[in-house]
Amino acid sequence: MYSIKQVSEMLEIPTVTLRAWENRYGAVNPTRTESGYRVYSSENIEDLKWLKEQVEDKHMSISQAVLLLKEYRKEKRQVHAFSEPPVGSSKEAFAKMSDQIYRTLYQFQGERANGLIDFGFSMYGYDSMFYHVLVPVLIRVGDAWESGRATVAQEHFMTTLISQRFYQFFHMFPIYPKLPKVLSFCPEGEHHQVGLMLFSLFLRKNGVEVLYLGANTPLDGVLDMIGEQHVQLICISTMSSELVPESDAFVSLIARRYPNVNFILGGKGYEGAAQPMYPDWVMKEPADKWQDWFEKSPYFR
Structure with a gap:
């Protein structure tokens, strides 16, 4: 438990502001000692810290921020009631x-x-x-x-x-600058991105900077982006074997323009392709083997 002075110093919020947020807006409900002094819990401090961020960083009014906080609390109670x-x-x-x-x-x-x-x-x-x-x-x-x-x-x-x-x-994990920058996308016409999303998150978790473009990515602008962003590794995923030839053609185009760029080609489309144009780049490892693959891969050494 913390006094109002301790909270003020900890969060750099004047005590007069803390009292105003409580009295005018009901931002937090600190308990009171027998002498009437406010004492704040860890949850109170987290709420106040969040409110300060909304006001200072997102330029939200305190009344709006408190309203959002109350809605979140209400939803949280409903979730706990709903979730046995x-x-x-x-x-x-x-x-x-x-x-x-x-x-x-x-x-x-x-x-x-x-x-x-x-x-x-x-x-x-x-x-x-x-x-x-x-x-x-x-x-x-x-x-x-x-x-x-x-x-x-x-x-x-x-x-x-x-x-x-x-x-x-994507923004929770640290980036290690020595690792290659990766570009991830599904080719135009491919709307299933779950596998690519999971693999991209796996790379981010291992400190790799990933530029994620997602599903149904048109080719326009991608070539220039690779050069401008100094991309060194490109992940392409498709679930449809019908899209593999078109995807391979785009890989060939990139490889001609950027001969030092490597590729990882995945998804059921590539897994089921009878004669992929670039078999050495096809990802064959299942998800539970990705970490072993990553640690042995020449791309990330």
Whole structure:
């Protein structure tokens, strides 16, 4: 527990401001000693720190920031009420969490879905949530759309929200400048990016700077970008074998212009290709072997 003076010094917020945020806006609710002095909990401090960031860095009014904070608290309570404690094996718990997130997204309940995801991260951590909860959601979304059980609007809404959560983690990991800069994209016409997204996140987790362009990337501008950004390694993924020849043609074009650039070609399209043009660049390792591959790869030494 902390006094108002300690909190003021810790967060560099004047005590008069702390009192105003409490009295006028109900920002936090510190407890009181028998003598009437305020004492702040660690949660109070985190809330105040967040409010300060919104006001100073994002130029939000304190009233707006407090409103957002209260909405977040409300959503968090709803999520905890909605999410029963996991029972049984981890596999069953992951499946239950994945199903809850899918159902809320299917009903366009974005705030609740985000709350469930936050709750899952706090319970299971980064790796488990992505690989055992969110990836199955994305696969289920794709299956529902292809079978007609989900509309285009539902598929876009669900995929976009989960993709945004993936993108957030690109900025969480440190970058090691000595490692090659990577460009990742799916060729034009390829809309399935789950595998590429996971591989790109894996590289970022290992300190690699990744420029992620995502699905259905047109060729216009990519060639210049490679040179301007000093890209040394390019990851291309496609699920369709029909797109492999076109993708190979683009690889040939890049290789002629930038002979020192290397490639990693992946996805079911390349895995199923009978005679890939560049077999040495085709990624054959499954996800559970990526770390071993990374540590032995000449690209990252």
